Amino acid sequence: MARQNTVFKEAYNRYAVALRTDTALPSEPEIAAQLGVSRSTARAILTRLSEEGIIRWNKRQKTVLRQPTDRDLFPSEETDSLHDIIERSFMQRILSDDAAPGMQINELELAREIGTGTTSVREFLIRFSRFGLIEKRPNSHWTLKGFTREFALELADVREMFELHSAAEFGRLPRDNQAWTDLATMREEHLAMLADINQRFKDFSVLDERFHLLIHRASKNRFIADFYDAIAIIFHYHYQWNKTAARERNERAIHEHLDYIAALESGDQAAIEKACRVHLRSARQTLLQSLPQIATESV
Amino acid sequence: MARQNTVFKEAYNRYAVALRTDTALPSEPEIAAQLGVSRSTARAILTRLSEEGIIRWNKRQKTVLRQPTDRDLFPSEETDSLHDIIERSFMQRILSDDAAPGMQINELELAREIGTGTTSVREFLIRFSRFGLIEKRPNSHWTLKGFTREFALELADVREMFELHSAAEFGRLPRDNQAWTDLATMREEHLAMLADINQRFKDFSVLDERFHLLIHRASKNRFIADFYDAIAIIFHYHYQWNKTAARERNERAIHEHLDYIAALESGDQAAIEKACRVHLRSARQTLLQSLPQIATESV
DNA sequence: ATTTTGTTTTTTATCTACAATAAACATTTT
DNA sequence: AAAATGTTTATTGTAGATAAAAAACAAAAT
Known part of the structure; x- marks a missing residue:
């Protein structure tokens, strides 16, 4: 087998679930653009939908005949790249x-x-x-090389250098930049989570990632962005398997984020650096405490 | 063709040129270790040397019969990986x-x-x-994406963060660390180049790379090391094709390096940071001036 | 007992082939 | 004329095969 048609299957599922009976579908290039695939793939999707009797397709006429059911969709094992x-x-x-x-x-x-x-x-x-x-x-x-203590320390060092840089850049963004609106929205999300912390503390890691991503985008530096991608992937899997989401720790982190947001909004570079450092210090602690025990012992 | 035997050919050349008539050769594992290849490859080399009549090989007896000539070696096109x-x-x-x-x-x-x-x-x-x-x-x-002005600026920003970090770490190294000896040697090399600057200013880029590598090794951080590898490769090719090695610029850089070395040796963190920043600023200028004109215009 | 050599097995590096996907070109429709 | 559809071509993603190189195992020599 040369190549699995997962792009087709995944896009097919995505398009099928959004179909509504009796609506007319747009042109092929538009469908392709909506789905983020080539027109060839879009046409393959239309062909299949037509064959399955989900749509009637005749050149420009594309009408949805019936709502696709779960059985029309490809199983998830076949849609993963x-x-x-x-x-x-x-x-x-x-x-x-x-x-x-x-x-x-x-x-x-x-x-x-x-x-x-x-x-x-x-x-x-x-x-x-x-x-x-x-x-x-x-x-x-x-x-x-493994998720060892050295790894965590080296990662933390670079993260700190980059985040201090990005935070300073963020503080210099013009006031009409979209990032300030996003930051305000994010404060609300933090406050909402804090209000219901006992139920929602496990959702913090997702919010945390989005928060830091927002900060890092301000630096507009491909190396910093790449590094943060790497961190995000590693953390994603790491916290998925090591569910050490202590309520207290996350609550404290939310407070630190709120202080950090306030400092950014003040535009005072000294205050930004201070709030950033406070948060990075405890983020480093969290990272070190989450290390697998075997790896830690190897040091 | 599955795979070229360039490892064998390159190691064969390397070993052949070092042979001296009438000397006895060490054991197979030792030869392999010297060349940094597996014993299988070392044996293949011995087999060929024997077939070519360059050595007499009988189990542990390995004597060099004659000096290999240039014609015994593989041409360089065949030895590149x-x-x-x-x-x-x-x-x-x-x-x-x-x-x-x-x-x-x-x-x-x-x-x-x-x-x-x-x-x-x-x-x-x-x-x-x-x-x-x-x-x-x-x-x-x-x-x-190209060697553009943005690229150069983003690269310079990260380089500065990393180098300030590494320089500070270097200053904290215990006095008996090998790095201090290396640093002293490097000062001598800088002085030697300076004494003959009109003839040797073109060799500066190699010295420059070695100097910064020495600094970066102090940080013992895999991410910093990897980034510096990337820089070194890019610069290697970049300066090979853009031979803008101005004598004045290199002479000034040597002086900055000497000040930087002195600051490191003083152990005074404020002085280190100052000397480092001075040098990084002019290194950034050099980088920006070396940009290809087309790429620069695109900004 | 340890090192060295002889032999076999495992693993990597690389090529080629081909289906999926994207992209380009040609024709038709509005 | 511009946009849509129909058709063909180019390019990527992945599997499978194979020589080179490494590694493991076995026998012999110090």
């Missing part, structure tokens, strides 16, 4: 307890377990290597 | 004048021009993407 499958599978392995730092990573073995070709695994590993968790010896195997 | 060939070829293209920012990069076309398979080109592009000069649209082509 290979890259996502490999990523999930790999992250699960390296964050599991029996993944000891220093362990070798075997491309062929990984590929077989995931049920994919070696090329895709190789490419994934190359891309993933920028996160600093694995390392390659040329002509030889990859080594798992 | 595919990765290096692709890298050189690609960098040449994107730093040439007709490579406009926004240009599409075609994997198949690149592969054909370089005379290689698409997989290797793909893997190279994925690895190279971390330098921020190219970007991929999923299921579609790569785009050349």
